[in-house]
Every structure is written in C-alpha cells, then in structure tokens.
Amino acid sequence: MVKALDLELKVRDGEDHAFYAQFNKTDKIKHAIVAYDGEAPVGCGAIREYSPGTM
Template sequence: MITIKRTNSDDSHFRELVQQLDADLKIRDGDEHAFYAQFNKTATIKYALVAYDGDVPAGSGAIRELNPDTMEVKRMFVLPAYRGKGIASAMLQMLETWSVELGYKKCVLETGKNQPEAIALYKKSNYKIIPNYGQYQSMTNSVCFEKELAV
C-alpha cells in the first residue's frame, strides 16, 4: 500500500530520492544540467513529501513559495519501478492541498522537454502551459505550467 508522508528537506529519504532524481536529470538535461541544478537546492525546503510502498521510499515532491499567492512545485520524482501506479498524481494532489492549506492560490512549475512523463502528468492534472517564468525565460528546453487552486 502506498502512503505519503509530509516532511521537509531534513528527511533522509527525501534527500536520497532527490539524489536519484538529480542523477536522472543529469542524463536528460545534458549540457544544461548545471544551469538547472543551481535552482534545485533542497537545503531549505519546508514542505516536502515522501511516498512509501510499505517502508520503501518510492517518490518525492516539494513546494516552495514563489510569491505570496503562488507555490512552486519542485523535486517531483518516482523511482522507475513504481511509475505508472498513480504515485506522482497522488503526490501532486497532496502538494496542491497543502498549498491551499497554507493560503496559496496557485501552483507553478518548470519541467524539461526531455521529461515527457512529467509533461503528461501536469497536463492530465489540469496544469496549463504558460510562458517561461523567472530564470527559465530564455531556456528553450523548459516548459512551464500553472494551475489555479480551488481555495
């Protein structure tokens, strides 16, 4: 059975999953990996999730404040053996719920064109493609999304 735990960046399972995510992104992003990596530091993430299959950490996700109305979804990852089981969708929904509980009105995120699984997840979850924001504005590999939250 899959369970999802709220935590933060001090959680050792969250940190282990992020290391595996970073290894995957290094391959997918190629020469652009160093650019993206600078925006994905996890030392001060207050709002993180770890999904478990029994006691095995299977996935992670996080949110951080972008501005007073908006949370940014970060560090979404599911181990390959657990993909296709709805874990990412469940974590994303839980991050949205957490954002609403904290008083935020929308979520935004950035993903890469080399992550078709992520793009499909966000489209399926009613995220809309928006112009690239912030540090991603000039990145042709980036795809940015936004979702208004039901508050």
C-alpha cells in the same frame, strides 16, 4: 532520494543541467512528501516559496 534524483536529472537535462540545477536546491524547501510502497520510498515531491504568496 535527492542524490539519486540529481544523478538522473543530470542525464535527462544533458547540457542544460547546470541551468536547471539552480532550481533544485533543497535549502529553502519547507514542505515535502514521500510516497511509499509498503516501507520502500518510491517517490517524492516538494514545494518551495519563490516569493511571498507564490509557491
């Protein structure tokens, strides 16, 4: 799903994609959720710590 999202965001972000892409790295994500419709994943979300006490 992350790869599919990256491809979509590249189109949506246009010329600004390189700027926004820096905020979409998965290496610091510790908490994520996946929404399912039956057994098919249909959405996802994550939170990441930016600084102590700030997510």
